[in-house]
Amino acid sequence: MSNPDILFVILDSVRRDRVSAYGHERKTTPTLDRLAEEATLFESAYTAAPWTLPSHCSMFTGLLPSEHGITNGFSDRSLRLPESIETLTERLSADGYRTAGFSNNPWVGSLSKIDRGFDEYVEWDLEIGVDGDTDISTMRDRLYSAAHGLLAQAARQPVFLLKRPLFTSNLVNRASRWLRATARDEPPAFTFLNLMEAHSPYFPPKDAFQDLDLSPPGPIEPRLLNTKLLAYVLGRSDLPPERRERVLEFYDASLRYQDRKLDQLLSVLKETGRYDDALVVITSDHGKNLGDLDRDGTPPHSTREVNTDVPLIVKRPEQDSPERVSDPASLTGIFDLVTDPELPPREALCSEEGTLVEDYVPHTGRTSEPTTQWRILTDSEHRYVRAEDGRDYLFGPDGEPLSGDREPLRNRFSEAMESRVEKLSERGNEAKSDPEKLSRGIESQLEDLGYLE
Template sequence: MSNSPDVLFLVLDSLRKDRVSTYDHDRETTPTLSTLATYATTYENAFTPAPWTLPSHASMFTGSFPSEHGVTNGFSDRMSRLEPSRSTLAEELAAAGYRTAGFSNNPWVGQLSGLDRGFEEFVEWDLEISSSADDGIHTRRDERHSRFHSVLGKAARQPAFLLKRRFFTDSLVDRTKRWLARRADDDEPTFTFLNLMEAHSPYFPPKQAFADLGLEVPNPIEPRVLNTKLLAYVMGKADLDPETRERIMEYYDASARYQDSKVEELFGLLQTEGLFDETLVIVCADHGKTLGDYPRDEHPPHYLRDINLNVPLWIKRPGQREGERIGEPFELVSLFDVVRDGDPPAGTHTCETAIAEDFVPHAGRTTPDEITRWRVAADREYKYARNDAGEEHLYDRSADARQSSPDPDRLESYGESLSKRVRRFGSERSDAADDGSATDREIDADVEAQLKDLGYM
């Protein structure tokens, strides 16, 4: 690496761009990120490589698309894990002399998928310390939590839960702050990754977050009832009536507001330690989240909507003090190169057309007989979608509306653009779940239960 600044890579899991105040949401859900935008680069058309957590993180960690790295689907009987031959961002940075730490709120991102590779410190969603090279990072309480992590995982399950997600979020943020403070005076640069899931269902935001937004504060029973209805919707067992959906979006906004307060803590720690100015800070969502916006059985699948693919992204370069907005498309896959570059010039790594892939279904207990792959090519005006059967669709992005009779020449042009990009992928693993190269791995019962609660299974 030509430049070796400290790096803070913060993924706000499932944070929808349209619910972020920086992107003109009418509620002040993210005041900390709005402040960040005043001296960072805000991307208007950042696209995730995949509309759900596992392949999206694998792409950001490897700089490759799902059909290249092969982590496309997650099933309990044949879990797609990252191949050992493909190095991760943390591994490359560690080899370049970085101290590395990861704190993940999502079960998919960690030892389950192999995305913990390269981190000398790694804390899993249930507070298991899966990697540790420094005895001073974790308190005795942390070590007890790690020892009894399976008990904590069970206590967090629906419907009879003892712990709300905030317990895990608070712990992961506190440990991240402790790691950053301990490394503040080190000569070696640091790479710190953190995944937070407050924008991912189920939603249990604190009462103060509702009050901050001027929303009705829920009684003790409402969160459980509302999240039960939401899980039934996510699993395709029930629809959301307009009143319920409106209240869910209020919970979503309150969760985003609470999460933003935790981001403020992280930034405050960096500023207190005198680290913020020269740190490369990346904040993004790995994907959005459809909450009754579109029919779940629509065709093409609702996962291809901008609400899932077009995500919020901020990059603050070392020494950057003036905010800017960039409208050209940007692929989250390129964050791999942004971090390796260390201090990339403003506006680099953008592209004319952003690519995304979706392998449906995403996850389940058993591998389905058939997996359908969709690919998307999007610029500032249109979005082109095509599946492996050759079915084509064109969307006007101004309203994310599928054109019933698209212009044949425009359809052909976008199709050729997509094919040209895909040809540059090189050797790809388009059917990783069935090609025999994936490693068999049984998902622990506690992890599978958590994935069920999150709506993956």
């Protein structure tokens, strides 16, 4: 079997329960719905970590955070993947692939060294991080890239109001040009995108609200809503029910707009005649707590369903009929899935032992608060959550804590977790270092996204 073209798209911060392909009442993702009609939908997929940086590093290495060493951002370890750990892009490049990446997220690129192995890479602020020979950037793109630092410094915040209508559209247009250019070549192409419409702040276009029969916002509402949402994300205020409902409407409209951009990518693949034989992987790096759970609760809300349960749809080369997989799937299996085209998706992604997730709290920010490691083991029905100090919690299918005589079940999960942990490697220990020094542009963007105060 020849190596297929690969399209790998991470829809940043997309909750499984807000995706219409998984039953959400609003038609938030018609493109994903259509893709699921001819692809494999994993009903119980879980991220390796409930926030962007370690989750992406896990997908690109096939390792859990404790193995690759990228855990909670600033508190105890480096932000950069160790050179000794191979990324999936480096493997594909060695196998003869031409590779290009387009990222909406500052964590995903040169900051974390996820850009290793790419022939072309466009960063979150539209800087051309790795410049190849396919001429996918226009003269305007190159001028913007050359001046992006000065623009960010002048604006203090890197024009986040333009992030949605300009940055996302620009990245998808460049990816489309890449897909067309490489379709004429013999070597297979690997195309990666991170699109983050589902990550606050939210500025979806008015027609996305109209598509969902929602009331479009006025000129001031998006700025006011996002200011209040950021205060909630930073723990400075609550999210009242009426505001939460409107936030979810903005969230759903953002998904609808993003789905439109995903349709553009798939349409280009079809237009070039490369779709049928391509491997297409669409997932999310984590979910998002939007007032569903107490932000100060124990165990942390980041260990619960709204943060760890993600959509995952895979179209195999030449697949044209739908399949549903109920077994628990881990996004760490994406490494094997894309680097071994003959490996069946279920075999690459699923385990009868359940799926292991790791969380290190606090995630990011400059804080003297000690880091606590949490692990989650789920069989898609029950969820066992344990802290490194031994505190543990067991949740049932409804997400509620289990009470009564549940010791046999708790002991079974505890033993299964111990068995899984014993098999983990410690290759990421070399990632320990002093906290990174960030540029003012990246700091401003991370503040805007709620990662820094």
